[in-house]
Amino acid sequence: MPYTFEIYKDKKEEFRVRFKASNGEKMFSSEGYSSKVAAKNAIKSILKNGPTAEVVDNSKAVKKAAVKKRK
Template sequence: MAGKFEVYKDKGGEFRFRLKAGNGQTILASEGYKRKPSCMNGIESVRKNSANDARFERKTSKSGKPMFNLKAANGQVIGTSELYESNSACENGIASVAKNAPDAKLDDQTA
């Protein structure tokens, strides 16, 4: 099963997206957007930037767990990963985003 972008509204009424792998696991989540077109632009930015490994910022959380951000060309964060148990699991998450994002279907749960 292919990956998909889910677009939804959070409790505060903002639009968000999450990229899910074929197994249904969330591999990237967005910030909140006030307007749906901005959220859709974020998805297109993920599709475009996920092909470039240099756009993935590998980080360590405050609790010491590996994670990553996907950044646009201007340096703005467009998506954040979950926390991983190991660096290799984090690298697998990056590879999964790079593989799934370009052709992921759109599941608009706000329509």
């Protein structure tokens, strides 16, 4: 099975998008959208902008903040 985008409705009846790996594992899901068209536009945006998006690693900043709280 290939990687897929799945549009579904949540408990609040909002449309959401899930991205699933070829093994069926959910890799991420979106915020809720009021319409299916908006959910489809989110997929289009990911496909268009994702390949050139910068990766921002904030894990070090979070770790430093956690250390400061312990003192």
